[in-house]
Amino acid sequence: MISDDDLIELVRNYNPKTNEALIRAAYEFGGRMHDGQFRHSGEPYFTHPVAVAAILTEQQLDDATIITALLHDTIEDTKANYSIVAEEFGEEVAKLVDGVTKLTNLQLSSVETKQAENFRKLFMAMSKDMRVILVKLSDRLHNMRTIRSMRPDKQEQKARETMDIFAPLAGRMGMQWMREELEDLAFKVLNPDARSSIIRRFISMQRETGDVIQSITGDMRLEMEKVDIEADVFGRAKKPYAIWRKMQEKGQSFSRLSDIYGFRIITQSDEDCYRTLGAIHQRWRAVPGRFKDYISQPKSNGYRSIHTTVSGRDGKRVEVQIRTHQMHDVAETGVAAHWSYRDGVRSQNPFAVDPAKWIAQLTExxxxxxxxxxxxxxxxxxxxxxxxxxxxxxxxxxxxxxxxxxxxxxxxxxxxxxxxxxxxxxxxxxxxxxxxxxxxxxxxxxxxxxxxxxxxxxxxxxxxxxxxxxxxxxxxxxxxxxxxxxxxxxxxxxxxxxxxxxxxxxxxxxxxxxxxxxxxxxxxxxxxxxxxxxxxxxxYPDLQAKPGKVVDARRAVIGLLPGQKFQRATCCEPLPGERIVGITFRGEGVVVHAIDCEQLADYESQLDRWLDLRWHDGSHAAVYGATLDVTIGNDAGVLGRICTLIGEGKANISDLVFKDRKPDFYRLLVYVELRDAQHLHTLMSALAAESDVASVARYRRSVSETDTSATAS
Incomplete structure (x- = not known):
């Protein structure tokens, strides 16, 4: 983990007027708040916010964004709150930290309709302050760099989320380097064999042909000297994921791909860009249909560059991007260039777009x-x-x-x-x-x-x-x-x-x-x-549901110690599919509670008794009791129809208790045995659809109604 002095030095390199005292205070505050917390890898948790802040210094961002990175998990994961952060570091930082916290709490790996709503929330957060997204992207980048310490299923979930949402979002914002790294890190998780195969082919090809990049770079520099153009030339092989995607799109094998190398020529002026294009096309044959002039027609995120593809040495196709230094700065940081600092003042790059106008155009x-x-x-x-x-x-x-x-x-x-x-x-x-x-x-x-x-x-x-x-x-x-x-x-x-x-x-x-x-x-x-x-x-989804392999109810919970038995708490009646924790009792095993159960407050000072548990991912038998609070019309045959409906939903009624009898309505508690939380949701939807049902809700006992006794699992 880099020290506060090292972090401040990274900021001072591009912003000599940085508020060192405030950054140092944020570093100390974050370290204190996260003291005793550890990542899955075993490292102190605060190493993560510091690494995120360091990533943002590479984009030369302002002090508020750097401080937000140091504090971005304090409101969510520590005893700090919005008021404390605002008092210590100002309202601007507090709003940014709160925005990142809300984004972090979005469940982005959900069903399509919910994912759409999360996209809406992403755009809403971006419209308030784009820096929230910049911190979140850097947070995701560091998490992907250290993803190997997570469980395999979590790795796959985060990698898919990164590939579907965060990588294209970074690309849309003009941060192409971040998009490529996010894609490659996700690719490494989702298809490691394909990635390794591509890397091996690269190594084999280099043995056969030598360093093609160095050779072509040398040729391009020579052409620049011939026409007296001062320019920097850089070459690189494309990332494994970019190559794999091209193979999939074109249906070609690696050996048949040609444009797997990319080169950038950075010039001093717009005029030199076009002169360079002419020199390149004179020296190498241009590939038809592969020319784009984003200088005369910039992208909406401010990106400017000339793209062309030519046949280089031995007929190999290479992609060439030609741009000025100012264009290159925007091409590297995209919309983030708006906040970049140079020598202690906001950068006045003429190509950096106004984020407010950009996001308004996008969301429109x-x-x-x-x-x-x-x-x-x-x-x-x-x-x-x-x-x-x-x-x-x-x-x-x-x-x-x-x-x-x-x-x-x-x-x-x-x-x-x-x-x-x-x-x-x-x-x-x-x-x-x-x-x-x-x-x-x-x-x-x-x-x-x-x-x-x-x-x-x-x-x-x-x-x-x-x-x-x-x-x-x-x-x-x-x-x-x-x-x-x-x-x-x-x-x-x-x-x-x-x-x-x-x-x-x-x-x-x-x-x-x-x-x-x-x-x-x-x-x-x-x-x-x-x-x-x-x-x-x-x-009524259960009317056409197909049975699958059923999880043994005695082994339905994962995270217990060898030999430990569990019981479901009667207060909250947790169901498979819900987040759960366990409270240990000497001689009685473990009582499993839903994560939002109000009785857990009684054990806040006894954290040594808490167990981090989860339900088995498979299909469960309908043996888990839950209580429904149902109000129905007082009419002949209504109760019978409700009971039939519950049976059709593959749920068993274990008890009925009438709580209130009126001339027109009955209120009753129905004890049903279910498979999981989704089964409960489905059953409640089916009941709510009945015209004779006035209301239906899940019933949970209050602290006064129950003690720590539990029903058998």
């Missing part, structure tokens, strides 16, 4: 997405996209992702233009709407009054903005027809499992499917965006 594309799945699709399309630049007939530039069509072009101009599109001309020639537009082409959209989007356009469009607008228009135009058709489909689907598609059942399905309303469920059912099976399963 997703504001129209009400549907979680559509939003997630739109985000991923934009996060992974490369860009092409096309022109309107008036010469205005329109930026689109690679593979875009005239439909995308039309919607990029205006939703009204997209909806009314009937055809397109590219470079003056009439073309089909599914044509892929290319860099530099001029596109003219032909519109007609009364035209509306067609369903087939969804297959043609590639941008999230276009797909969103098309879906919205299709839904509005055909909504009533779809609702009528959907109602009939719902009636048939529910009748198939001997249920009724009541308004309440459909409202419950809407809540489960997160689509807003019962009418929206019917509209999507009628438009084939949902199936009858989807709607029925949202409420």
């Amino acid at each position: 594309q997703f504001d129209g997405e009400d549907d979680h799945e559509d939003f997630l699709e739109a985000v991923k399309l934009e996060m992974y996209s490369d860009q092409v630049f096309c022109f309107t007939p008036k010469g205005e530039v329109v930026k689109l992702p690679r593979g875009a069509t005239p439909i995308d072009f039309a919607y990029a101009i205006h939703t009204r233009i997209g909806n009314a599109c009937v055809g397109a001309k590219v470079d003056g020639m009439r073309v089909p709407l599914w044509t892929r537009v290319r860099n530099g082409q001029s596109v003219e959209i032909i519109t007609a009054e009364g035209q509306t989007p067609q369903t087939t356009w969804l297959e043609i469009a590639t941008t999230g903005k276009a797909k969103t607008a098309i879906r919205r228009s299709l839904r509005e135009a055909d909504r009533e027809r779809f609702i009528t058709l959907g109602r009939e489909l719902a009636r048939s689907a529910f009748a198939h499992v001997n249920k009724k598609a009541t308004d309440k059942a459909l409202e419950t399905a809407a809540k489960q499917l997160r689509v807003g309303s019962a009418d929206e469920v019917l509209a999507r059912l009628g438009s084939a965006e949902l199936t009858g099976r989807d709607v029925v399963q949202a409420i």
Whole structure:
């Protein structure tokens, strides 16, 4: 772990006016707060925040960001809170630390709909202060560098999360070096054999051909000298993951890949960039279709560079990037360049974008997405996209992702233009709407009054903005027809499992499917965006569930010492799938509590009795008791129907206790035996869908109602 003096020296290298006393105070405060805490590797926990701060110094960030890195886990994992941090280090730092804490608490490795909501929260955090994301990305980078100390299942979860979310986010922000390292570290976990194979092939190839990078770098420097251009030339082999992805995309073996080397030429001026391009193309043959000028048409995150691919020595393709030193600074740090310091003042790099404008432009594309799945699709399309630049007939530039069509072009101009599109001309020639537009082409959209989007356009469009607008228009135009058709489909689907598609059942399905309303469920059912099976399963998934291998209930908990037996606490009745802890009792084994059980407060001063436990990941038998607080209508046959419904949900009723009897309603506690937390959630959804059920909730006993006694597991 680097010392406070070493960290301050790293900051002083680019910011001589740094507030050394405040950074030293944060270092001391963080060390004190994390004292006694350790990482999975056995190292003191504070080594992690210090390493994150050091990573941020490489991006030459301001004092507030460095201090936030040192404190980013204090609010979550120590006795410190927002008020203490604000009092010690100011409101700006406290807000940043609180923002990082909230991001850390997001469960990003969840189901698709929930992941979409987390993307929304990521963008919301970014819109408040981009530095929160910069700290989080550096936090993830250090965690990935030290991931080997985690459990294999956790390694895979974090690696997948990194590959799906954090790496493309870093790339979108212009931090390409971080994207490449995150991808490679995740690749090392997710597919170690493929990565090792690529590295071995590289080593073998170097033995056969010698150091190609050094040879080509020397050739390029010689060409620069010939035309009297002062420039720095750097070469490198592409990262193993980038090579593997290229192999997958092109369906080629390693031996057939050619452009696995990349070179950068850093010049003194824009003019030198274009002169360098000419010198490179004179010396080596350019590969058609592989030229991009991001200097005249910068990316939205401020990235500027000229890209070209040429056939180098022995016909090997090499990628060349040409840029100035200022462009290179932005290319290395992306949006983070906005906060970079030089000699104690904020860097005035003319190419650094305003983060507020950048994030506003990015989030504007997703504001129209009400549907979680559509939003997630739109985000991923934009996060992974490369860009092409096309022109309107008036010469205005329109930026689109690679593979875009005239439909995308039309919607990029205006939703009204997209909806009314009937055809397109590219470079003056009439073309089909599914044509892929290319860099530099001029596109003219032909519109007609009364035209509306067609369903087939969804297959043609590639941008999230276009797909969103098309879906919205299709839904509005055909909504009533779809609702009528959907109602009939719902009636048939529910009748198939001997249920009724009541308004309440459909409202419950809407809540489960997160689509807003019962009418929206019917509209999507009628438009084939949902199936009858989807709607029925949202409420009654167990009606079609398939049995699997069942975990032995006596060995359902992982983390016990050899010979220890466990019992489930009667106060909170923890179920498989919920986070749990164990409290040891001499002679009685271990009592397992849910992590949020209020009785755990009684043992806060006896931490030596706590055990870190988790449920076995497999399928469990329906033997775990839980209590439901149900209010039902006082009418003939209602209780019988409720009991039948619980039985159909593969749950067993072990007891019924009436708590309140009114002329119109009964309130009762129903003791049921379940498989896990998901089984409980499914059963409660099915009950809530019944028109005779006024309310249903999980019942947990208060401290006054129970003691530390437990039911057998």
